[in-house]
Every structure is written in C-alpha cells, then in structure tokens.
Amino acid sequence: MSTGAVLAGVIDDHETTMIGLAGAINRFSDLGDPPVKLVRMSTTVDTFIAGDRRMCHVVALDMLLADGSAPSENTAKLVAAGYKVLVFSAGNNVRHLQQALANGATGVSLKDEPVTATVDKLRRVAAGETIPSLDLAAAIEADTEFVEANLSDREAECLALYATGYALTQVATQMNVQESTVKKYVDRIREKYEQVGRPAGTKIDLLRRAVEDGLLPPILPLKKRRNDS
Missing domain, CATH: 3.40.50.2300 (Response regulator)
Incomplete structure (x- = not known):
C-alpha cells in the first residue's frame, strides 16, 4: 500500500x-x-x-x-x-x-x-x-417551520404504499404483515403528524405528507397531467 x-x-x-x-x-x-x-x-x-x-x-x-x-x-x-x-x-x-x-x-x-x-x-x-x-x-436547505414526524422505517414504507393508492389489504400483502398491523401503522402515522402540527386526516393529506418528506416524488397538478396526456 x-x-x-x-x-x-x-x-x-x-x-x-x-x-x-x-x-x-x-x-x-x-x-x-x-x-x-x-x-x-x-x-x-x-x-x-x-x-x-x-x-x-x-x-x-x-x-x-x-x-x-x-x-x-x-x-x-x-x-x-x-x-x-x-x-x-x-x-x-x-x-x-x-x-x-x-x-x-x-x-x-x-x-x-x-x-x-x-x-x-x-x-x-x-x-x-x-x-x-x-x-x-x-x-441542507433550511425550513424553520418544518418539523420531522420521525416515522420508523416500517411506518415510512407503509405510508409510501398506502398514500400511493394501495388498499390496506394490498399494503399488508406488500409488507408481509396482517391487515390489522397496517391499520395500526396508519393510525400511528396520523398521530405522529398530528403531534408535530402537520395533520393528515385524509388519504390525500397522507399523500401530501409523503411527498413533503421525500417518500414519494412530487405529483404534477391534475390540470397539467391532463394536458400532457
């Protein structure tokens, strides 16, 4: 050497x-x-x-x-x-x-x-x-109002699948867990976002959070997507 x-x-x-x-x-x-x-x-x-x-x-x-x-x-x-x-x-x-x-x-x-x-x-x-x-x-771009929800890796995986459009049963199959476990993940995800002031009460809200946190790529506005199709 x-x-x-x-x-x-x-x-x-x-x-x-x-x-x-x-x-x-x-x-x-x-x-x-x-x-x-x-x-x-x-x-x-x-x-x-x-x-x-x-x-x-x-x-x-x-x-x-x-x-x-x-x-x-x-x-x-x-x-x-x-x-x-x-x-x-x-x-x-x-x-x-x-x-x-x-x-x-x-x-x-x-x-x-x-x-x-x-x-x-x-x-x-x-x-x-x-x-x-x-x-x-x-x-390293700073956003002083952004607060991490601190999702676990499994919660992040669940959010990415569920927010994309998968049903609970489909997420369970993808993650190789019970549907009840997926429901617990989703409930816990919503609780964590609520605790940091980023509520996600609907599936659309969860999709927004997944995009904000880099778990899913940004989604083009519907009008733009229609023009491109």
Missing part, C-alpha cells in the same frame, strides 16, 4: 455495488494525489465498526441498508467512531440526506455519477473538506 494513501471503506448491502465500487477505486485510485485505497467493506454499520480494526480515513455510506437502520444513526455511529462520512446514495430521498448531513456527513456522491468523481470526493472528505454540490445544498 502506498505511503500516505487515503484508506477508504464502503458500507452497502448490495454486493454488486460494493464489488463494482471496489474494482473502480482500485482502477482509478492513482488518478489523483494522494491515491485512494479501499481496505474494508461491510453490509452494515455495526459489523463495519465491530470488525477489522484497521482504521479508514473515510467511509462511503449507503442510505438504505437491509437491516432497517436509520441514516441518522448510522452516520452518527461512524462519526463517533472517528470516521469521516461520504454519503453514497441514489439521492432519491432528500430527508435521508438531511439526516445524514445533520449527523456529521460532509459530502454526497450519487451512484449515477462517474466513479472518478466518487473517488475524488472520498479523497476530499478524508482531507476534511465539506463538499458543496447541488445535492448537498438541497439536502
């Missing part, structure tokens, strides 16, 4: 993504100074921290991991353990980016960017730089 190299880790639950990024880092690592060397990979933050004790300077962290862990908690754990964090994400949930950045991540690299850009961002984050970008700006 080259002296002075940036030592990087990757946390992602998609094996093909990790292998592909590993190969690309090894291929393009010497195209900058210092070189970037991938030394550790894991599918969860907990196993990454508890595993091989070789210290990494920077970690590329996926936002949605199969263990259901929250982006905010994952980022905070890594920062507390002494790692600098580069969000490595598809970028389709601004709230997840906000949570990661609020807990210490200092850059965002989208998975559809050229891998050379990701390698360069790993190098820059490791050096202590906060990387400005359109994605970063969007993720």
